[in-house]
Amino acid sequence: MTEVITKLSSLIVPFEGGAGDMVDWATVESAYGTEFPSDYKEFVRLFGHGTIEGRIATLIPVVTSDPMVRRIAPLSGPMKSDPDYQRWTEPRVEANVLDRVLVWGETDSSDVLGWITGGPDPDAWPLAVWARDDATWTAYSCGMVGFLVRLLRGEFVRCPISDTSLVGVPHARFLHDREEERLAEEGVYPWDD
Numbered sequence: 001m002t003e004v005i006t007k008l009s010s011l012i013v014p015f016e017g018g019a020g021d022m023v024d025w026a027t028v029e030s031a032y033g034t035e036f037p038s039d040y041k042e043f044v045r046l047f048g049h050g051t052i053e054g055r056i057a058t059l060i061p062v063v064t065s066d067p068m069v070r071r072i073a074p075l076s077g078p079m080k081s082d083p084d085y086q087r088w089t090e091p092r093v094e095a096n097v098l099d100r101v102l103v104w105g106e107t108d109s110s111d112v113l114g115w116i117t118g119g120p121d122p123d124a125w126p127l128a129v130w131a132r133d134d135a136t137w138t139a140y141s142c143g144m145v146g147f148l149v150r151l152l153r154g155e156f157v158r159c160p161i162s163d164t165s166l167v168g169v170p171h172a173r174f175l176h177d178r179e180e181e182r183l184a185e186e187g188v189y190p191w192d193d
Helices: 003-011 025-032 038-046 077-081 144-153 177-185
Strands: 012-014 050-052 056-058 101-107 112-116 127-131 136-140 172-176
Touching: 003 012, 003 038, 003 144, 038 144, 050 177, 112 144, 127 144, 172 177
Parallel strands: 012 172
Antiparallel strands: 050 056, 050 172, 056 101, 101 112, 112 127, 127 136
């Protein structure tokens, strides 16, 4: 395990029922036409497809043509063409940068979390966050796991997402979608407390 995933593992506690997903990375990367960052692969192995405190949903890549399956995907066409999604906190000189955003997560506040793909090294991809509260994109020079560590530790000068409830949470709970579905069948909503 890398140092950054070890840090995240000390900050996130999986619900009972387990976590983690097995992904055939060769098949997935062939279908998506790109490799995925190594920290993200470790995250998927340990945690996977689920939610952190019911606030941040993390997605995994799935090879399917079913539009109803929630998975990692490029930004939708309507989002890329909507002027409300064109603003950046810093001037962007790259044309069509939104064409390169690959979404790995979302928040319950409708924020979008993704990578700006491109370049030969996925571990060097910047992270991009569209925060609904100010309707702008911000690029961060850290990986997905480093972003979550900094968020949970409260290390950002300004909270990068619209909901500040995860800032400084010492032990956030992670609920895998499998377990959430099982609990829902029992009529249990785990985030009520």
